[in-house]
Amino acid sequence: MPYSALTKSTAIIITLLVIIGILAGIAWWGWSRTPGPATTTTAPPTTTTTTTAPPQAELVIYHWWTAGGEREAINAVFQVFKQNYPNIQIVENPVAGGAGSVMKSVIIGLLAAGTPPDTFQVHAGAELKEYVDAGYLAPIDDIWSELGLDKVIPSTLQAMCKFNGHYYAVPINVHRSNVLWYNPKIFNELGIIDKFGDPRSWSIDTLLEVARYIKQQRPDIAPIALASRNKWPVTHLFEVLLANAGGPETYVKFFTGKFNYNDPNDPVAQTVKKVLTVMATMAKEGLFNSNHPELTWDQAAALVAEGKAAMYIHGDWVAGYYIANNYKYGEDWAAAPFPKNIFILLSDSFELPENAPHPEAAKDWLMVVGSKEAQEKFNLIKGSIPARTDVSPEYPDPYRPETAEDFQKSTLIPSAVHGGIAKEAFMTDLHNILTSMLTAVSVGTPVDSAVNTALTQILQSVETSGLVSFWEGYTIDHFITKR
Missing domain, CATH: 3.40.190.10 (Periplasmic binding protein-like II)
Incomplete structure (x- = not known):
């Protein structure tokens, strides 16, 4: 056989053998990569848990x-x-x-x-x-x-x-709004209770008399503390004096508009005028602290505890203020319902x-x-x-034990200043009218003139503020627990 023919055949055979070997190798590699069922080892799955706290x-x-x-x-x-x-x-x-x-x-x-x-x-x-x-x-x-x-x-x-x-x-x-807070040292020094009796039974005329007496004996202090910066404490004083002067029925009739507000001579209107006159007289005679336009209710309360004022007519949250500021009952402050037989709630x-x-x-x-x-x-x-x-x-x-007892025994009426009985629009007018009256008197307006102006404005507000219709269908007995 010629040499060239052998070489060509041999080359072909060798090539075929190489290809077969490669394919066999690939097949073996693939088989070796396939896991057998008898030798399978399965790793546990990896789980990532995200815990989200519920929104607070x-x-x-x-x-x-x-x-x-x-x-x-x-x-x-x-x-x-x-x-x-x-x-x-x-x-x-x-x-x-x-x-x-x-x-x-x-x-x-x-x-x-x-x-x-x-x-x-x-x-x-x-x-x-x-x-x-x-x-x-x-x-x-x-x-x-x-x-x-x-x-x-x-x-x-x-x-x-x-x-x-x-x-x-x-x-x-x-809360009780009708409380008279006083400085025991000043009262004892001047013999106030011995001379004028227990404050629990004072009338507003007696209150004015006491204030004048203190002014005469101790001109260095304010007989009555007042705060008019936020206006409502002035109306608070008015509310307490009105209940004292007119009693529960007059008080309720006024703050619900259930009286003849078109007649300034109506008995309710006349009682209101008396209270206005007492307040204006106190301002005219300097019976309030002169800086009352600058003070808030708690600052006025502090005047009594610090001996800078003798009395303060305000609600019983004053007790909380005194306790929080470490003022001592019986030394720095004392209190009396004013009057005791009425509980303004x-x-x-x-x-x-x-x-x-x-x-x-x-x-x-x-x-x-x-x-x-x-x-x-x-x-x-x-x-x-x-x-x-x-x-x-x-x-x-x-x-407060006395207050708790009076809550069960005294005649109850709601506080107008503190949202209990009167419409907000009327109370806003009243805040402004009363504060303006005191300001007018302090700058020289005669008491009678300032009072008449204030009374006219108040009676007008009864009609225009919607006070009368607000409690339509309610009788005054709804607001009074008589005892």
């Missing part, structure tokens, strides 16, 4: 407790709430301004804009009714039922929380707005507000007494 619930709340005593009191309730509902964050919005004078406009703006908080502080009575009438609040009958409040809250206060057959607020306390409360962002948290808050624990802790600090009659704290002062 919130309670958006507005209140006006910022002064000494009241700040500590609401903090005590917050603490009770946190212990019971640790997963709810309190978003607190305190708005300074006594009696809610500033916060009310803030709340109205939020409600009108459709962005309500979960709850807010409100006075039971007329103030609460205005929000109910506007459709801003949801009924909370279930809260009252679960807490059994109808069995432990007096009927007068129940009526201040209930409208159109439904409850709309849970009261946390009861006001109550701070909380409610549930319609479309509240966190309604369940709001209901939890209301359950705490109405509880025995919260009411005891709050009122011990605040200077008030519990709204629940089945809570009896051991008070650190002798004043």
Whole structure:
């Protein structure tokens, strides 16, 4: 066989053998990569778990407790709430301004804009009714039922929380607005009680006589402390003097517009004129502290405890202020209901707005507000007494046991200044009228002229503010618990 032919055949055979070897190698590699069922080892799957904490619930709340005593009191309730509902964050919005004078406009703006908080502080009575009438609040009958409040809250206060057959607020306390605070050292030095008797039975004529006597004996101090910076304390003084001078029925008739306001000689109008005359006379004769336009209610209270004023007519939250600032009862301050047989009632409360962002948290808050624990802790600090009659704290002062007893025995009427009975528009007018009257007298306007102007403006406001129609269908007996 020629050499060239052999070489060619050999090359072909060799090439074929190489190709077969390659294919066999590939087949073996692929077989070796396929796991057999008898020798399979399966590693456990790796799982990555991401734990996302649920969003923390919130309670958006507005209140006006910022002064000494009241700040500590609401903090005590917050603490009770946190212990019971640790997963709810309190978003607190305190708005300074006594009696809610500033916060009310803030709340109205939020409600009108459709962005309500979960709850807010409100006075039971007329103030609460205005929000109910506007459709801003949801009924909370279930809260009252679960807490059994109808069995432990007096009927007068129940009526201040209930409208159109439904409850709309849970009261946390009861305050008395008609209290005369005085400095015991000054009273003892001048023999005030020996000379004029127990302040619990003083008339407004006796009060004026006492103030003049103090001015004569101690011209270096103010006989009566006053704060007119926020105006409402002036109206507070008027409210107490009116109840003293006219009694419960005249008081209620005036603040509900249930008298002949077109006749200045009407008996109710004449009693109002007498009170205006006493207040204007006090301003004219320098019986108030001269810096009253600069002071807030708590600063006026401090004047008595510090011996710079002899007396102060204001609500019993003053006791909370004195206790918080370590003033001593019997040395720096003492108190007497003025008068004792009348209890001018006001109550701070909380409610549930319609479309509240966190309604369940709001209901939890209301359950705490109405509880025995919260009411005891709050009122011990605040200077008030519990709204629940089945809570009896051991008070650190002798004043409040007397108040608690009078709450059960004295004639009850709602406070107008603190939202209990009068329409807000009328009260705003009254704040301005009374403050302007005192200012006019202090710059030389004769008392009679200033009083007549104020009386005319007040009677006009009764008609124009909507006061008369606000309580249409209600009798004065609705507002008075006679005892």
